Amino acid sequence: MECLAMPPGVPSTFTEALERAAAGRTGDAVWDGDRWHTWRDCLAQSERTAGVLHRAGLRAGDVLATQLPNCWELLVLHAATARLGVLLLPLHTAYRSHEVQSLVTQAGAVALVARGSHRGRSRVGELDGVRAACPSLRHVWVFAEAPEALPTEALCGSAELMPLEDPGVELPAPPRDPQAPLLLLASSGTTSRRPKLCVHRHAGLLGNAEAVAVDGDLDSTDTIVSASPLSHAFGLLSVHLAMVTGGAVGLFEGWNAQDFLTLLRGASATAAFAVPAQLRDLVSVLDRMPTAGTVLPALREVRTGGAPVSRELVDGIRRTLGTRVIVQWGMTEVGAGTYTRPDDPAELTATVGRPTSGAEVRIVDANGALAGAGTTGELQYRSPFMFSGYYRAAETTRDALTADGWLRTGDLAVLYPDGSVGYRGRADELINRGGLKFSALEVEELLNDLPQLAQHAVVAEPDPRLGQRSCLVVALRDGTGLTLDDVTGHLAGKGLATYKLPERLVVVDELPTTVTGKIARARLRAVSLSEAIR
Structure with missing residues (x-):
């Protein structure tokens, strides 16, 4: 395996990891639908964008929310906010004004960056309403097809965020503490009506990616393409993996199985990330192609998770693509938590594999005692890479963790003698007849x-x-x-x-x-x- 861009076991900030990737890989690194960018391009553009944000008054500890699809601009904003110590809050593009307003208010975000349309529908009016309803918002930048149509006193065009020239702003020193907060992610793994905002650290997210790379035999020769949004931990992992290994990543917007195949082929992808529902679409398309097995000669891995993965689906992927299948379990709070390994026997894809290197799992019964081998109970998880807590919610954080630092996941699972985990669903998916x-x-x-x-x-x-x-x-x-x-x-x-x-x-x-x-x-x-x- 090639050397990682980030030395194993050495905590790093996002900016340091990006600098290493830029120094180690001078060629193509980020595919954005119609062109390649390099890690050096990302580093340079993020410095310029950080200058714009700093000039606008954003400071370390502030929150900047984004509602952008997987795109170059979102990656640049991720790097620019990390450079300033500003917390990025990526929001799903499917959210409407109700969800955006609620999460912006909950986070106290001072800025919002969004697209002015989604699937052909204008969002300018909605964004203007969010701005008016959220007193914490000082800036709203909108990527719009016709910037002149924006209500200029309320919403700003986004062109200024991606300047081609140095804006001439003196930036503060970049954060050097790997344990500092990097971004917020809204948790979907709870039954609460109000999502919890998970605080993730530089060392947590990048350390998780580093461990996945080592466990999964991924290196600087890999190109990873994810169909999962970067507003989700599974999607973010693809970018962080590419950066810490010095590899490449393809950014895919929206979902269409045929378009995803085209991108995988065009980017010479070696690894594809997709949830089971997307993979079923993919297998359906490939089953209609007589030469499916030769469609993606470079692809050697499909990684999936986020929902139960059936043996039928695994068999379909292997039949149509001839690749290995990695089955992963994770949560917004933990990132990649458990997964199968490349050299695992085929039958282990019926499990969600073993914990990430450096992490631990245990199964407890209703009384909190350790469950016996093969007994179903609550899955609890402990890792140096998981979230540091819920944003501005100390009591909720305490409730989620045991006194010795185990996360109460609310998932049901069984632990097998070989250390692999069998997933049994959410506790709230039990039916009591x-x-x-x-x-x-x-x-x-x-x-x-x-x-x-x-x-x-x-x-x-x-x-x-x-x-x-x-x-x-x-x-x-x-x-x-x-x-x-x-x-x-x-x-x-x-x-x-x-x-x-x-x-x-x-x-x-x-x-x-x-x-x-x-x-x-x-x-x-x-x-x-x-x-x-x-």
């Missing part, structure tokens, strides 16, 4: 090979006698039909206990998902209660 509890995830996995299903999820519905019953909500593939008897017969044929069989079937056009592609279970429960059986 008359005192008999089972995981919705277990039933969903057994339905993965039912050919009529495009999307499916099992949810609990209230029952006056039993407490809860299970309901299956599905979206069907074109031209297919499905009955409840089809479902229960399929599951019974696999030996599933009768009490775990779905007792109601709801067919919808499309299941609601989160911005990261996970099934939005809270919204799904509302659908199951309001829809009639078809």
